[in-house]
Amino acid sequence: xxxxxxxxxxxTKRLLESESAGRRARNRLATVLMAxxxxxxxxxxxxxxxxxxxxxxxxxxxxxxxxxSQRGITSRRVGGGAYHAIVGTLxxxxxxxxxxxxxxxGTAIYLVEYGRGRFAKLVTFMVDVLTGIPSIVAALFxxxxxxxxxxxxxxxxxxxxxLVLLMVPVVVRSxxxxxxxxxRDLREASYxxxxxxxKTIVKVxxxxxxxxxxxxxxxxxxxxxxxxxxxxILGPYTxxxxxxxxxxxxxxxxxFINQDRNNQALDPAFDRVWAAALTxxxxxxVLSVLGRLxxxxxxxxx
Amino acid sequence: xKLTRFSPVVAALAVGSLLLTACGSDNNSTTGSxxxxxxxxxxxxxxxxxxxxxxxxxxxxxAIDEVIANFTSDCADATINYNPTGSGAGIEQFTAGQVxxxxxxxxxxxxxxxxxxxxxxxxxxxxxxxxxVTGPISVAYNxxxxxxxxxxxxxxxxxxxxxxxxxxDKAIAALNQGATLPSAAIKVFFRSxxxxxxxxxQKYLAAAAPKVWTDEPSKSWPGAGEGREKSSGVSExxxxxxxxxxxxxxxxxxxxxxxxxxxxxGAGPVELSGASVGKAVAAAQPDGTGNDLxxxxxxxxxxxxxxxxxxxxxxxxxxxxxxxxxxxxxxxxLTNFASPETQGGLEEIGYAPLPAEVSSKVQTAIKxxx
Numbered sequence: 001x002x003x004x005x006x007x008x009x010x011x012t013k014r015l016l017e018s019e020s021a022g023r024r025a026r027n028r029l030a031t032v033l034m035a036x037x038x039x040x041x042x043x044x045x046x047x048x049x050x051x052x053x054x055x056x057x058x059x060x061x062x063x064x065x066x067x068x069s070q071r072g073i074t075s076r077r078v079g080g081g082a083y084h085a086i087v088g089t090l091x092x093x094x095x096x097x098x099x100x101x102x103x104x105x106g107t108a109i110y111l112v113e114y115g116r117g118r119f120a121k122l123v124t125f126m127v128d129v130l131t132g133i134p135s136i137v138a139a140l141f142x143x144x145x146x147x148x149x150x151x152x153x154x155x156x157x158x159x160x161x162x163l164v165l166l167m168v169p170v171v172v173r174s175x176x177x178x179x180x181x182x183x184r185d186l187r188e189a190s191y192x193x194x195x196x197x198x199k200t201i202v203k204v205x206x207x208x209x210x211x212x213x214x215x216x217x218x219x220x221x222x223x224x225x226x227x228x229x230x231x232x233i234l235g236p237y238t239x240x241x242x243x244x245x246x247x248x249x250x251x252x253x254x255x256f257i258n259q260d261r262n263n264q265a266l267d268p269a270f271d272r273v274w275a276a277a278l279t280x281x282x283x284x285x286v287l288s289v290l291g292r293l294x295x296x297x298x299x300x301x302x
Numbered sequence: 303x304k305l306t307r308f309s310p311v312v313a314a315l316a317v318g319s320l321l322l323t324a325c326g327s328d329n330n331s332t333t334g335s336x337x338x339x340x341x342x343x344x345x346x347x348x349x350x351x352x353x354x355x356x357x358x359x360x361x362x363x364x365a366i367d368e369v370i371a372n373f374t375s376d377c378a379d380a381t382i383n384y385n386p387t388g389s390g391a392g393i394e395q396f397t398a399g400q401v402x403x404x405x406x407x408x409x410x411x412x413x414x415x416x417x418x419x420x421x422x423x424x425x426x427x428x429x430x431x432x433x434x435v436t437g438p439i440s441v442a443y444n445x446x447x448x449x450x451x452x453x454x455x456x457x458x459x460x461x462x463x464x465x466x467x468x469x470x471d472k473a474i475a476a477l478n479q480g481a482t483l484p485s486a487a488i489k490v491f492f493r494s495x496x497x498x499x500x501x502x503x504q505k506y507l508a509a510a511a512p513k514v515w516t517d518e519p520s521k522s523w524p525g526a527g528e529g530r531e532k533s534s535g536v537s538e539x540x541x542x543x544x545x546x547x548x549x550x551x552x553x554x555x556x557x558x559x560x561x562x563x564x565x566x567x568g569a570g571p572v573e574l575s576g577a578s579v580g581k582a583v584a585a586a587q588p589d590g591t592g593n594d595l596x597x598x599x600x601x602x603x604x605x606x607x608x609x610x611x612x613x614x615x616x617x618x619x620x621x622x623x624x625x626x627x628x629x630x631x632x633x634x635x636l637t638n639f640a641s642p643e644t645q646g647g648l649e650e651i652g653y654a655p656l657p658a659e660v661s662s663k664v665q666t667a668i669k670x671x672x
Contacts, residue, residue, distance in 0.1 A: 064330070071328045072375040074367040076651065083326040147400065154400055236355065238383040240374075241326050248353055249383050262363060262386065262534045265541075265557040 049281075056278030059271050065279075070239035070256070070272075075263035082276055084241045085256035088156065089283065092235075092252060093225050095160040095245055096167055101217055103164075104171035111172075112179040113201055131169040138165040139230035146234070154234050156250035162230035167220045174216025178209040211295045218291025222284045228254040253280040331375055348638075350631040351379030358384075358392020358405030360533060361499055362435040362615040364553050365653050366405065369639050380631055389498035390521060396618055397423045402628055404618040406431075407498020409596045424620035430594045430671075431616040432664050434639055436654045438579045439503050439611045441563040442555040443547040444540045445469060445484060451563045452477045452571040455510035458563075461488055461547065462507065463514065464526025469545060477566065489546035491539040494529030496521040502613040503549045509601035510567060510610065551613070553652025569606045579654035581608035588660070593621065593667035597660065612654075622672050633671055640664045 059065050068081035107127070111120055142162040146152050182205050190200040206213075231252050237259050238249035257276045263269035356366075363386040370382045387395075389406040396404035397419040409431040410416040420429035441458055443451060453461075457473050460466045466473055470483040493500045504519035517524040527548075530536045537554040540546045552574060555562050564571040572578050582603060589598035597614050617636065624632060638644055645655035656664065 067327055068330055069326065069328045070330075071381075072330045072371045074371045075364065076368070077371070080330045084328075087326060147398065151399070236357065236383065236385045238381065240381045240383075241328050248381075249355060259385075262360065262532055263557070264534055264538065265554070265559075 052274060052278050052281060055271075056274035056276075059275035060278060065275065069241045069251075071241075073239065073268075075260055075266050075269035078268045078271075080239075080272075082253070082256060082272075082279055084239065085251040085253045085276065086279065086283070087241065087243065088250040088252040089225060089254075089280070091243065091245060091250065092156050092160050092163065093221055095157065096163040096224055097217065097221055099160065100164040100167040100171060100220075104168045104220075105175050105213065107168070107172045108175035108179055109201060109206075111176055113197070113205070127169045127172050130165065131173070133165065134229075135162070135166055135227045136229040136233070138162045139233040141165070142230070143233050153247075154236055155246055155248070156235050156252075157245045159230050159235040159250075159252075160245070162234060163224040163227060166227065166230075167224045170220040170223060171216050174219065175209075175213050178212030178216065179205060181212065182208045211297075215291040215295040218287050218294070222287045222291070225284055225287070226254065226280060228258070231255045232258070253283075329378075348634040349377035349380065350627070350634050351377070352627050352631045353381040354383070354403070354628060354631055354635065355401045356382070356384045356392075356403045356405060356617075357387050357395045357401045358618075359389045359407045359498055359615045360386035361389075361407055361437055361551050361613055362386075362405050362653075364651055365435045365437070365615075365648050366639075368648070368651060369644055370635075372644070373635055373638050377634075380635070382631075382635060388496060390496045393420075393618065396420065396429075399423055402624060402632060403620075405434075406616050406618055407613055408501055409590075409616055410618060420618065420620075423623075425623035427620060427622035428594065430619055430621050430667060431590065431596055432619060432636065432640075432667055433595055433597050433614045433656065433660060434617045434636070434664065435615040435648070436579065436583050436656060437613050437615065437652065438552045438574055438609055438654060439499060439506070439549050439613050440552045440555040440560075440574055441547065441565070441611070442537065442540055442550050442558075442560040443563060444543065444560060445545055448481060448483070448561060450478070450481065451561060452566055453563045454566045454568075455507065456514055458565070459507045459511035459514035462490060462492075462525045462527075462549070464490065465514070484545060486545040489543055490525065490527030491530050491536045491543075491546055491548040492523040492525060492527045493532070493536055494523075495531050497532075498615075499533065499549065499551060499613060503611065505599075506601045506611045549611075551652065556652050565610060567602065567608075567610050568604045572607055572609050574609050576649040576654055578607055578609040579612065580657065581605060582610055582612055583654055583660070584657040586612075586614075586657075586660070588663065593670050595660070595663055595667055619671060621670070629671060633668055636668045636671075637665065640668065 062081070064079060065081040067083055069084035070080040073080035107123065111123060115123065139162045142158055146158045146161070147154060152158070186204055186208060187200055190204050231254050235252060235255065236249045237255040238251050242248050242250045253276050257273050260269040260273045264273065363384070366384050370384060374380055374382060384405070389408065392401070392404035393406055393410065393416055395401045397416070410420055410429060417429070421427065423429070441453060454477060457466065457477060460473065467487055468485060469488055470485045475483055498521065500523050501519050501521045504515065504517065507515035508517070508519050523529070528539070530539045533550050533554045536548040537550050537558045537560060540548045540560055541558045552562070562574050564573050566572070585600050585603055585605060585608060587598045588595060590596035599612050599614070601610050603610050619632065640656065640661055642655070642658070642661060645661065649655060
């Protein structure tokens with residue numbers, strides 16, 4: 001490629017040809033290797049999807065699956081639905097979002113717009129540390145705080161608190177990136193017009209980055225919805241519908257799966273476990289797709 | 303301005319979630335009559351309303367699930383939640399005040415301070431152990447072509463210790479004359495989680511084969527083999543591994559279609575059945591004071607036709623000190639649970655009914671809860 005142009009044409013050509021034969025071989029080898037890697041990476045994904053869909057799709061068409069709870073149903077009986085668990089998962093996700101989104105966006109704005117010096121570095125470092133915290137540690141921390149220290153009951157609000165710890169760093173990270181993408185010119189133009197800094201942020205920076213921020217939130221939500229550790233420690237299962245996050249047990253899809261998992265040898269339980277898994281995948285997928293759609297159709301026009 | 307672009311999406315989400323919350327139903331009565339409805343005309347008279355949370359032994363999960371399902375379909379205003387997290391976890395959550403009663407495969411242990419902690423949780427009142435579910439522990443195996451396997455306590459203990467390594471060992475062959483035993487290694491599966499089943503099985507081995515099993519019975523497994531989580535884990539392990547063996551509650555062995563060994567305690571081989579378990583339970587001696595009803599099982603019983611490896615799950619309750627509303631519901635539910643009708647229905651899912659004598663004592667104790 002970058003061959004000296006002033007050299008005589010014949011040797012150059014020979015040089016090129018002799019080199020490109022070896023290069024072509026290596027290139028082909030690399031392509032094959034990469035394609036093989038892709039296949040290996042895709043294989044488990046396709047396998048999982050196929051297993052879940054083939055085993056779980058049956059119940060999803062059932063009339064009661066989306067409308068009824070599991071009250072009065074045991075692992076030996078067919079019937080009932082996943083309504084209690086779907087609603088529980090959505091309620092917990094909503095609470096988590098309501099608490100963590102303001103905190104996360106505030107932190108991101110501070111880091112991008114105001115934060116300078118040591119304190120900002122400390123915050124960035126803390127967010128990094130928080131990103132690496134395993135969900136079970138977050139759950140145990142909230143358990144120690146909520147149950148051991150304060151003596152409260154295990155309720156789904158406590159689950160949401162643990163999920164907040166997991167969601168905040170994800171949203172801070174993505175929001176930070178989106179805010180940094182907003183062109184400096186926009187801010188300066190606003191300042192030049194005499195608009196104060198806070199108003200610039202609220203009226204110019206945030207709307208410009210809005211779609212990106214929403215995408216980040218959706219992806220963060222999708223991530224915490226499938227978390228199981230906080231549910232096992234803080235959110236005991238119930239087979240009845242409960243919409244109150246501050247009182248009583250609330251079901252969620254992961255704990256619903258876990259409940260019937262003990263009785264895999266029984267057909268009704270087996271079907272329900274896979275149908276619940278498929279339902280969870282579907283809900284998370286809808287959220288992710290929604291996030292991506294928002295980012296595609298919501299970008300600011302120049 | 304830019305927000306208007308999102309308003310259709312937001313509206314769709316809002317409408318969707320409204321729809322979703324509007325049409326949920328707890329009423330499964332029309333679809334509830336599934337494969338195995340074991341309600342034996344249990345027209346429970348008393349129906350308090352409210353919610354009870356309980357947690358503990360996974361050995362009784364199938365039994366209590368069935369009872370709860372029947373009870374709550376009769377009592378629409380009552381909700382009872384049982385989470386099978388294990389006996390140890392159940393007692394912990396009970397003493398921490400997180401659940402209203404616990405299910406445990408062993409009675410509260412004074413040496414570990416459980417009795418004291420439970421007393422503190424019940425605001426200074428005693429906590430009672432009420433025997434409620436008796437389940438036999440089966441020695442379940444998966445050997446091609448072997449329909450019948452007879453074991454003695456000694457041989458069982460030596461297999462579980464890893465002393466007997468092959469299926470065609472002389473000790474096993476002597477007990478099973480005429481059976482074709484493969485010359486394959488024995489693969490033992492055990493419970494890797496802390497389990498009351500493990501403790502009760504070891505209690506049996508320590509009592510019936512004291513020379514071989516010298517370990518102190520505890521919730522963790524000191525023997526040979528490979529660990530699997532929960533009853534479902536070990537039974538799946540045996541199901542998918544030829545020439546393997548494990549100890550597991552009878553209901554799991556039944557559900558998974560595993561071979562179940564006959565146990566020869568000295569009076570000939572005894573097949574595991576509701577009747578043979580009932581004989582052993584009836585021989586059990588009460589061992590507690592007043593309404594604290596512990597059962598002392600006779601693991602070494604030589605009675606003909608009595609299956610000796612048993613596990614009793616206790617419901618650990620406060621004799622006093624629960625909220626008034628919850629107390630009524632607790633009494634109603636436990637009364638229904640201990641009733642002969644309910645107990646009789648448990649046999650077909652792999653449990654043994656409480657013997658009449660024990661059952662009536664339990665009923666008396668439940669009445670005394672206040």
